[in-house]
Amino acid sequence: MMRCLAVLLVPLVLAAPALAQTKALPPGEIRANGDITFGNALKLGKRDAGKTIITPDTLQILGPGSTGDVSGMSATTKAGTARTLLGKLADLPLTPQDMGATCNGTADDTAALNSLVAYLSEIVIAKGTCRIAADTTWPKNKIIRIAAGASITVDAGKTLTIRSQFDAPFRQVFSGAGTVRGLRLAKPEWWGAQGAFGNTFDSQPAFQKAYDATRISSDPTDPTNASDGTIPVVEIGSGFYNLCRPWDLRPYTTAPVEVRGPGSNNSGGWLKPCAAFTGYGVVQIRGIPKAEDPTYYIRLTDFSIHNVRGSGATVGLAFNPDGAGYYLYGPAKSLVENVQVYDFPVGIEVQNTGTLVFDRIASIVNDGVKTDSIGMRMRAVGADNTANVGEVSIRDSRFVPCPVTNANQCTNTTGLLMEASGTQAGVNGVAAVTISATAFYGSNSGVVGRATNNGIINDIWLAPGTQFDGIGCSYVDFKATGTSKVNNINLTGVYHTATAPNCTAHSFVAEGGSSLMRGIFISNNWFIGITSRAGNFFGVSGLTYTGNQIHGDANSQTGFAPVAFSNTKDFTATGNVLIADSAATVPYIFEVTPSSSFGIISNNVGRGVRNGAVKNDSTAPSILTPTNYSAVN
Structure with missing residues (x-):
């Protein structure tokens, strides 16, 4: 049985140019088997179960005017799943x-x-x-x-x-x-920073824009107004980045911020001053001019700052370079972790800053000028009550401002220098500094404190695990002059080796005017290879010297007692041990000058001592020296 189609004639154009002619198709029909044909000339498809299925051999749609809804058309994926075109397009963003x-x-x-x-x-x-x-x-x-x-x-x-x-x-x-x-995460490369080895491109603008882009990303007063993510982070890539101006980091008053690198060694992120660098510190954490507006903490981790010869950069990492009148402190401790600073006159400087932790840092000089270099400098110097450093912790770190074996190349080099001075007594100071498990190598002086012109240095603790080693002269050296004060210095469980000739391992001196030094506690320390004084105390009151072991070098100077008390009062020296490397190397264990008073020296022992345990030149009856023992061998 056949049914005629409504369309009887369809023009057909043959492709062959030489035979091009118009032909009429036979009448359309649906055959008994459901085939839809135009005679035997053309088969279009099939009629089956009430549906018309068009299956031409080839379907070609020409021209932009073709229209129609094809969203329901389907295609089979490589996995064999049938998908509509609309469904497949919906997968595309x-x-x-x-x-x-x-x-x-x-x-x-x-x-x-x-x-x-x-x-x-x-x-x-x-x-x-x-x-x-x-x-x-x-x-x-x-x-x-x-x-x-x-x-x-x-x-x-x-x-x-x-x-x-x-x-x-x-x-x-x-x-x-x-x-x-508003970004919670920003990368300097997003603004064009370049870190290829040997490049001379100035990446400072890109670094500055990356840091500034993280501002306002957090609003603790309105969390709904904060950006997505955790604390703001600036991420430094692996490479060598030139900075021709300081990278200024201003901690926020609304949120903490982190500057994070991939590591501080050769495969990490290196920041370098350009040869034409202008400014003070390569990386500067800036303060704010209002003491009543505490900033949130800033965290610096896992990168290096390397100086280059002739750059003119003075400081590698500077906290509050604006100094007096600016403030940098917060409700939580800022953290500098696994950051290494190389070859600067001053590796790290801290001014008018509080609540700060240095963990696994290094300040090292390998190249360039070594004379007068300083690993870290803490400065409380300026107008009254506008310059203070406090609550600073240094742990598991290294300071090597002169890593050579020639003392002539290390003149005036210092591992850590604390400075305090002001115009009004009792105002500006360095206080609450803790140093633990930290090594000082190579420098002329290890930890130095200088309080002048009314400045105060208070509450300094060198904790167990701290070590001084190298060619040092004065490993711990505190001095108060004028009307300044040094109070409460504690050295416990510290290891010292090999002072240079004519040098003193520990020196605590208050001299001139009405300067004051009190509350010095030195306990259970080791001194190895001491060639001159292990301790010199002048003008100190309230001194405890107990449980220390002093091992003298074979070349020790024979005219000195290892520990001397001059113009010192209210002191005790008990339970100390002196072992000289050869017989009769030193004349006494302790020496007391006539100006000292109110002291007790007891239960100390010494070997390799010529004359006795104590040389007491004080006529004060308040100096007691019972139960000490010394021997030549």
Whole structure:
């Protein structure tokens, strides 16, 4: 049985040019088996179960005017699953171009981008340079992804605030003279930083923009206004980055911030001053001019700062370089962890800063000028009550301001220098500094404190595990002059080796005017290879010297007792042991000058001592020297 189709004639154009002619098709019909044909000339498909299925051998749709809904058409995936075209297209992300953006770097794409961000929770900018020409905020609870080859340019005077999670490759994705802010994670490479070995490109602008971009990303007073993510982080890549100006880091008053690198060794991130560097410190943590506005902590981890010959950079890492009148402290301790500083006149400087921890840091001089170099300097110097350093902890660290074996090349080098001075008594000072499990190598002096002109140094503790080793002259040296004060210095469980000739391992001196030094506690320390004085105390009151072991060098000077008390009062020296390396090396264990008073020296023993345990030149009856023992051999 056959049924005639309504369409009887369809023009057919043959492709062969030489035989081109118009032919009429036979009448259309549906055959008994369901085939839809035009005679035997053309088969279009099949009629089956009430459905018409068109299956031409070849279907070619020509011209842009072709229309029709094909969304329900299906295709089979390689896995054998049938998918509609609409379903498959839904898997593809919308792009700015789908919203009308051109992203050619010149047309204004602001509205199209904002529409895309409003419409989707995850946005992909796949290609082109999209231009932001108006102040724009992309809200939180969104994900913005920048694909390889895509970027964003922001017009001058305009700000793009990104509260969303932001993800981009390790290359430049931001350009233009405008501002980007609100990021919880920022990478200097996103602004064009270059870290290839041997490059001379100035990456300071990129580093500065990366840090500044993390501002306002947190609002503790209104968490709903904070950006997605944890604390703000600036991530330094692996490479060698030149900075021709200081990288200024200003801790926030609303949130902590972290600057994080990939490591501090050769495979890590190295920051270097340019040969034409201008400024003070290569990395500067700046203070604020209001003491009543505490900043949140800043954390610096896992990178290095390396000086280059002739750069002119004075300091590698500077805390509060503005000094007096500026403040840098917060409710939690800032942390510098696994950061290494190389070859600067002053490796690290801390001014008017509080609540700070240094953990596994190193300040080392391998190259350049070694004379007068300082590993770390703490300065409380300036107008009254505007310059203080306090609550600083140094642990598991190294200070090597002169790593050579020639003392002539290490003149005036110092591992850690504390300075305090002011115009009014009892105002400016360095206080509450703890040093533990830290090594001082190579320097002329290890830990030095200088209080002058009313300055105060208080509560300094060198804890067990601290070590002094090398060619040092004065390993611990504190002095108070004028009307200054040094109070409460504690050395416990510290290891000392090999002082140079004519040098003193510990020196505590209060001299001139009404200076004061009191509360000195030296206990259970080891002195190895001491060639002259192990301890010299002048003008000290309230001194405890107990449980120390002093091993003299074979070349020790024969005219000195290892420990001397001059103009000292209210002191005790008990339970100490002296072992000279050869017989009769030293004349006494202790020497007391006539100006000393109120002291007791007892239960000390010495070997290799010529004359006796104590030389007491004081006529004060308050000096007691019972039960000490010494022997030549």
